Amino acid sequence: MKLMLETIKNIGELNMDAMEEAGHRVNNLVKPPGSLGRIEDLAIQLAGITGNVFTKVDNKAVIVMAADHGVYDEGVAPNPQIITAIQTNNMAKGVTGVCAFAKQAGAKVIVVDVGVKNEVNYNGVINKKIRSGTSNMTQGPAMTREEAVRSIEIGIEITNEEIMKGANCIAIGEMGISNTTASSAIISVLGDCNPHDVVGIGAGLPVDKLHHKAEVIRRAINKNHPDANDPVDVLSKVGGFEIGGMVGTILAAAAQRKPIVIDGFISYAAALLAVALEPKIKSFIFVSHMSAEKGGVKALQLLGLDPLLNLGLRLGEGSGAVLAFNLLEAATYMVNEMVTLEESGIVL
Numbered sequence: 001m002k003l004m005l006e007t008i009k010n011i012g013e014l015n016m017d018a019m020e021e022a023g024h025r026v027n028n029l030v031k032p033p034g035s036l037g038r039i040e041d042l043a044i045q046l047a048g049i050t051g052n053v054f055t056k057v058d059n060k061a062v063i064v065m066a067a068d069h070g071v072y073d074e075g076v077a078p079n080p081q082i083i084t085a086i087q088t089n090n091m092a093k094g095v096t097g098v099c100a101f102a103k104q105a106g107a108k109v110i111v112v113d114v115g116v117k118n119e120v121n122y123n124g125v126i127n128k129k130i131r132s133g134t135s136n137m138t139q140g141p142a143m144t145r146e147e148a149v150r151s152i153e154i155g156i157e158i159t160n161e162e163i164m165k166g167a168n169c170i171a172i173g174e175m176g177i178s179n180t181t182a183s184s185a186i187i188s189v190l191g192d193c194n195p196h197d198v199v200g201i202g203a204g205l206p207v208d209k210l211h212h213k214a215e216v217i218r219r220a221i222n223k224n225h226p227d228a229n230d231p232v233d234v235l236s237k238v239g240g241f242e243i244g245g246m247v248g249t250i251l252a253a254a255a256q257r258k259p260i261v262i263d264g265f266i267s268y269a270a271a272l273l274a275v276a277l278e279p280k281i282k283s284f285i286f287v288s289h290m291s292a293e294k295g296g297v298k299a300l301q302l303l304g305l306d307p308l309l310n311l312g313l314r315l316g317e318g319s320g321a322v323l324a325f326n327l328l329e330a331a332t333y334m335v336n337e338m339v340t341l342e343e344s345g346i347v348l
Ligand SMILES: O=C(O)c1ccc[n+]([C@@H]2O[C@H](COP(=O)([O-])O)[C@@H](O)[C@H]2O)c1
Pocket: 076, 077, 078, 079, 174, 175, 176, 177, 178, 179, 180, 181, 201, 202, 203, 204, 205, 263, 264, 265, 266, 291, 292, 293, 313, 314, 315, 316, 317
């Protein structure tokens, strides 16, 4: 609890002086004003986060949290739970979607077992297993409050370690069969919306089962009465261990003034919890892409952030976030490599 509270306490505001200076330089680069669109906004936000106009995001890491969900037993997911363990092992082998994109982006992939049900090979996976999957949230809370805090603190510890090793840009990713159910539940509670308006097909649930998926969430909320004003209560009652880990990563990156790139639908739920814990966090977040999951639009409306890409992605794992690393790095190259109009002898 202490680590979580201290981390939250360390989250500050954007550096306005650095943003003003960055804005001035970006406006005077050798191009028509505003012609590099949102890449210009990225550069200014990065300056505000790091306090440095000529910043770099050349040491990128994606932290992939993996866990299983007891609510799987309600028939809300199309794939067997063993896939969580198989994909966790595949992450360590470097053969998943996020690993492919990370290789292209020059980013490190850190894989953490926070609560995978089946056997994981810890050669290349960090073992932080809280237990073998959450409890079924239709029967009672998914986890205890202590476990929820532990999951957040695991994310903080792992992220602090990576930043200590030199990471200067962090993305979140996840692997967890059924986690779109937990995420939809979190979004429904925090947004006070009807689960039927939030649930989507996840990893390929037949559409005729969507009504059932929403009803399972409605039952879980009615059973547990999560308190929308208490993010840890929401996480513990209807969340997941990997979602808690992602919350911790967001908190730690913001506290250490590192840009944090969030990924798809599950990371929207984690970001909503993190922002509910400390609203200042929002300024440190970049949303990589619009998830194709049905509730994605609603979740981003609640978060109040615009995605950078809209490519129909719905893999998760951190795959979209790693794609967006390239855009953030492009923004730093713009500031570091381009000259100003004045420097190039152009007088307008
Ligand atoms: O990132 C997304 O927007 C996204 C949308 C749907 C599914 N997923 C991935 O699919 C898994 C969860 O889907 P499900 O149907 O088992 O709840 C989980 O491992 C996620 O990484 C991810």
